[in-house]
Amino acid sequence: MYQYDQYDHLIVRERIAQYRDQVQRRLSGELTEEEFLPLRLQNGLYMQRHAYMLRIAVPYGLLSSAQMRMFAHIARKYDRGYGHFTTRQNIQFNWIELEQTPDILADLASVEMHAIQTSGNCIRNVTSDEFAGVAADEIIDPRPYAEVLRQWSTFHPEFIALPRKFKVAINGALEDRAAIAIHDIGLTVVKNDAGEIGFKVMVGGGMGRTPIIGTTIREFLPREHLLTYTEAIMRVYNQYGRRDNKYKARIKILLKAIGAEEFARQVEEEWADLKGTEETLTLEEMERVIAYFQPHPYEQLEAIDPRAGHEDNKAFANWLSRNVKPHKQAGYAAVILSLKKTGVPPGDATAEQMDFMAELADRYSFGELRVTHEQNIVLADVKQSQLFDLWKEIKAHGLATPNIGLLTDIICCPGGDFCSLANAKSIPISAAIAERFDHLDFLHDIGDIELNISGCINACGHHHVGNIGVLGVDKDGSEWYQVSIGGAQGNATAIGKIIGPSFSAHQMPEVIDRLLQVYLRERTPDEKFVDTVQRLGIAPFKEHVYATPINEPGRLVGEDEYA
Numbered sequence: 059m060y061q062y063d064q065y066d067h068l069i070v071r072e073r074i075a076q077y078r079d080q081v082q083r084r085l086s087g088e089l090t091e092e093e094f095l096p097l098r099l100q101n102g103l104y105m106q107r108h109a110y111m112l113r114i115a116v117p118y119g120l121l122s123s124a125q126m127r128m129f130a131h132i133a134r135k136y137d138r139g140y141g142h143f144t145t146r147q148n149i150q151f152n153w154i155e156l157e158q159t160p161d162i163l164a165d166l167a168s169v170e171m172h173a174i175q176t177s178g179n180c181i182r183n184v185t186s187d188e189f190a191g192v193a194a195d196e197i198i199d200p201r202p203y204a205e206v207l208r209q210w211s212t213f214h215p216e217f218i219a220l221p222r223k224f225k226v227a228i229n230g231a232l233e234d235r236a237a238i239a240i241h242d243i244g245l246t247v248v249k250n251d252a253g254e255i256g257f258k259v260m261v262g263g264g265m266g267r268t269p270i271i272g273t274t275i276r277e278f279l280p281r282e283h284l285l286t287y288t289e290a291i292m293r294v295y296n297q298y299g300r301r302d303n304k305y306k307a308r309i310k311i312l313l314k315a316i317g318a319e320e321f322a323r324q325v326e327e328e329w330a331d332l333k334g335t336e337e338t339l340t341l342e343e344m345e346r347v348i349a350y351f352q353p354h355p356y357e358q359l360e361a362i363d364p365r366a367g368h369e370d371n372k373a374f375a376n377w378l379s380r381n382v383k384p385h386k387q388a389g390y391a392a393v394i395l396s397l398k399k400t401g402v403p404p405g406d407a408t409a410e411q412m413d414f415m416a417e418l419a420d421r422y423s424f425g426e427l428r429v430t431h432e433q434n435i436v437l438a439d440v441k442q443s444q445l446f447d448l449w450k451e452i453k454a455h456g457l458a459t460p461n462i463g464l465l466t467d468i469i470c471c472p473g474g475d476f477c478s479l480a481n482a483k484s485i486p487i488s489a490a491i492a493e494r495f496d497h498l499d500f501l502h503d504i505g506d507i508e509l510n511i512s513g514c515i516n517a518c519g520h521h522h523v524g525n526i527g528v529l530g531v532d533k534d535g536s537e538w539y540q541v542s543i544g545g546a547q548g549n550a551t552a553i554g555k556i557i558g559p560s561f562s563a564h565q566m567p568e569v570i571d572r573l574l575q576v577y578l579r580e581r582t583p584d585e586k587f588v589d590t591v592q593r594l595g596i597a598p599f600k601e602h603v604y605a606t607p608i609n610e611p612g613r614l615v616g617e618d619e620y621a
């Protein structure tokens with residue numbers, strides 16, 4: 059993985075010293091909260107409902123065991139013993155004291171981490187496939203390119219005051235696991251017929267209040283032009299993106315306003331001046347960065363069937379089928395540690411679990427871990443022969459729930475329990491649903507399904523692209539939930555359709571149940587929930603969900619009450 063050089067160390071150290079002084083001045087009253095606000099946000103420190111929240115960047119989701127241990131230390135020493143992994147492969151700590159933030163940043167710097175550009179109208183953490191470098195369906199490892207983008211965008215003087223925040227995702231495999239279509243720029247690594255490496259460039263995807271799927275503006279960009287072409291895109295956006303209206307400021311709105319073709323034309327025009335300038339990536343520079351992402355020293359192993367010898371162990375078989383993924387290298391597998399145990403907020407890990415995951419990484423996976431955008435953790439390089447031992451260990455720590463890709467592998471933002479922008483709570487909704495369907499055989503029968511929950515239209519919980527999406531809405535000061543179905547992420551990204559009037563928190567598990575009933579009734583063999591929705595449309599689902607009121611004992615709730 060990438061390691062800091064002298065420049066990285068220097069800029070991070072200097073930033074901490076500067077910030078330490080700013081915090082001192084805030085604490086002494088020399089700076090007002092208003093003056094301090096932009097300074098703290100530049101360092102990833104938000105004010106949430108109850109306390110400060112610190113967001114730390116995990117570049118393309120890749121972590122060393124030392125970095126994971128540092129998260130455990132921060133959770134234990136400065137927070138309430140846990141942290142929250144997010145859909146942007148970052149981590150957030152929810153209970154932070156202002157006085158301690160410079161020390162936290164210094165602790166982070168000691169393991170080559172920081173919180174710079176995790177907030178504000180700049181290029182945010184570049185995200186990628188959690189199986190980058192090991193995926194069986196990979197064309198080229200995208201991480202060196204993500205790293206080049208990260209270095210280029212950090213403190214880029216021209217792009218620290220964009221019209222709005224900017225998110226770049228990069229994917230190097232046939233299957234899109236980086237949700238590229240819902241990013242401001244989504245890059246796919248491709249090889250052309252001549253075997254040259256380049257990128258398919260998508261622009262203008264995003265969620266929030268106007269969900270839009272990105273448009274491809276270039277089928278093949280030779281890799282040496284990655285930075286100059288990205289810069290051309292950024293320049294067009296920086297110049298023409300709307301600064302007068304926060305809600306219309308994202309690049310997707312610009313693309314919609316002028317049309318993708320015109321946008322692409324302007325980018326090409328801008329690029330004409332940039333192409334071939336010193337930001338063009340030389341082979342030497344690329345090789346320098348690629349050297350950080352060399353494959354681990356794998357043993358030459360034969361592929362084995364990890365079930366052999368454990369044929370009667372159904373729990374292990376379930377875990378293998380859901381939480382273990384294929385690996386490029388024979389004899390190895392990638393393992394997903396589920397952070398979705400029923401009763402635990404999705405994406406949360408305790409300090410004890412973080413320390414334990416770091417230890418597992420050291421013992422089983424070359425000391426590395428990855429954060430997934432579904433809010434789980436990956437050990438990417440486990441020997442197949444060690445899967446059974448690993449499984450036994452992680453079970454004891456609540457990390458072996460065999461639910462990856464199933465109904466209870468819920469993506470969920472912090473919602474009203476923490477977030478000051480929330481319209482409604484989201485964690486209790488995910489908890490109630492997980493509890494109602496806490497039945498493994500049923501979950502496995504339902505099969506692949508994505509349930510995503512956001513506490514407001516900002517869509518931090520990716521509700522638009524959930525096969526079932528739940529969105530918290532405010533009506534006359536009370537909390538309601540709007541449901542959409544048919545959304546999807548990945549190669550067939552789609553925005554879900556709203557099925558009708560919203561529901562109360564109490565009704566939500568029953569709503570999910572009714573949606574599943576229609577699926578179970580209508581599905582053809584091997585058909586996934588989302589495919590049934592796409593085949594039939596939302597009508598039969600809608601009809602069944604609203605056919606009879608969903609009662610709360612003693613009172614009719616939901617929209618029905620007002621009918």
Ligand code: HEM
Pocket residue numbers: 104105106111143144145146150222223225240241242263264265266267308470471472477478479516517518519520
């Ligand atoms: C203090 C907590 C948070 C605040 C104030 C916050 C704020 C926002 C806002 C204002 C947007 C809308 C941006 C726009 O449409 O221009 C947004 C979008 C988003 N946030 Fe958050 N968020 C928070 C926590 C989180 C968490 C915990 C996650 C992951 C679980 C997350 C992931 C995202 C994602 C994926 C989007 C959608 C990006 C898009 O529109 O393309 N955020 N957030």
Ligand code: SF4
Pocket residue numbers: 471472473474477478479480481512513514515516517518519
């Ligand atoms: S979706 Fe809304 S409620 Fe949830 S974290 Fe984002 S801003 Fe907060």
